[in-house]
Amino acid sequence: MRASLMNLVTLREDPADAEIASHRLLLRAGYLHKSGSGLYLYGPLMHRVITKVQAIVAEEISRTGALQITMPILQEQALWEKSGRWAAYQATRTMLTVKDRNDQVFGLAPTAEEVVTDYAAAVVKSYRQLPVTFFQQHTKFRDEIRPRFGLMRVKEFIMMDAYSFHASDESLAETYAAMRVAYTRAFRRMGLEAFAVEADAGAIGGTGSHEFMVAADVGEDAILFCAESGYAANVERATGRIAAAPGWNAPAAPQVVATPNVGTIADVIGFLNRNGFADATAAHALKCVLFVAKTVPSATKQAGADVSVAAFVRGDREVNEVKLLNSVNRHLGAQGPVLSLRPMHPEEVRAATGAEPGFAGPGDGLKVAVVIIDQTLKDAGALIAGANRTDHHVVGVQLPRDLPADRTVVWDDLTTIRAGDGCPLSGQPLAERRGIEVGHVFKLGTKYSAPMHAEFTGQDSKLHPFIMGCYGIGSSRVAAAAVEQHNDADGIRWPMAIAPYQVVVVPAGKPGDAATTTAAEGIYQALLASGIEALLDDRDAKPGVKFKDWDLVGIPLRIVCGRGLATGEVEFKPRGGESANVPVGEAAARAIVLVRAALAVV
């Protein structure tokens, strides 16, 4: 491509509303045009990048034996009713919907489990056809609460989504493992440092899942990991060993203590330290967080309802709301599902505890539907709890000894694990880093096939629901993540495999100078003839302008035909690397070798 024909428009200044590197650079270099909040137009350069990402992803997913298809974006409400997810997605308002002229409602594909399960049920009738995996790369829509960070979180994006169907858990495990290998290969080919972490399954559901993260400081997810055991998990899901609180001089039996005007844990401990309990710390307190869980209409229960929940963790720790939500759902079972939790308003706290906020405890006076206590607090020794009475706490509470006789308690893991806690496998301190979620794999089991009656005939001549897995890669997000990992002060540094063009040839003499023009044109034509994706910067611009532009755009290799021609040489300048002089006659051949080496599948 000749630069004079490619409508290259670069900005000298950063767009005001771009915060992170990928957003800023992709806008500045002309890859993206913002069409609306969370909506982007992919310019000619971006289109090439996305196409390459999709090709590599498709190649690696296909390598597992998966079959590429294309599913409709408009999804009938009735199909989602069959799986029971319509109400859930409406309640969380994740799905955008449209109506046709007959007022029939359609969802705009946020994902495609229902559609593909319906398809599999129609075309897969026997265990002899299993396992089978279908995938597509298509536009997805999410009614994001807050689009953010350019391509990172948008309302409309391109996703590779794959769905596997199995006759057994063992078969699912094989494909799940093969997909993880495919992901790893795909990300490595695209020059991304990505790693798998244990994850919460969220609204997709199922029995297990891993996320693929690209390490980046601007990532929206926190990852805890252990170098020794290899353990890595999203903080939403991470478990760990929490060091026990040190012993302290606590009363043997619960003792009510007046704690006037000290509602927060820090204040309560400070007050007690000054009033007879000098060695009490926040780790000896019982933190109570009160929530309202909102259930959604389901097959067994037409109307949604509010369920009050009290969650207890150690005073120096935080409640993990994802763990709590999962725990509430396990406990409520058929009364669920619960899709969201919100903290109680002050008046609700007063109704639930009979006290001002800040004095809630597990003892008498707490009136909530569900009480969940972090399992580490069982037999944890003496604790300081709210007394459910304004300005009073109870010191020396022991669990479960001092719980009211009629109190039903769920013991579960509710604590947010943090760096420094012990690895659940090795016990070594966990470290933390941030990541961008670029892929996710789920073991779905029969979550969709059972309610949708998607069944096959087994070897036993009986009908069985498919055992399923599903797998997603955010193709457009991958491109943004690549920029996050590969940029510098001058612009983007694309990995060769996903760069919009591989080489740019820059004539750097006076415009129209015969020697530079001839040399550049010759190299350019030789590269094209060998299938290299080459650019020729034939614009009437000064060399400095050209250099700045190609650094910003991020072309991996620049060949400059300029003053070196006097001695028969051109300059090779890898983006971000050292320049070297190369004889004109060898330039094309050496560039071809460089590009092919960088693209070689490892």
Add this chain to the structure above:
RNA sequence: CGGGGCGUAGCUCAGCUUGGCUAGAGCGUUGCGUUCGGGACGCAGAGGUCGCAGGUUCAAAUCCUGUCGCCCCGACCA
């Protein structure tokens, strides 16, 4: 949805507090000339319903009310 901020030229911004001439600058862009290895220079030009609607006023980018949109922090997710 709660909290914070912003809407003035294609981009980045000034002007608004304290209303008043024809609404400005830099970059970009068009024409001509000079220049040509890291975002050159001179001259000439184009480009604006100051987000939108209403109000106050002799007079509104500026003050008031409403409204729409965008960005950032939290809950959602590839």
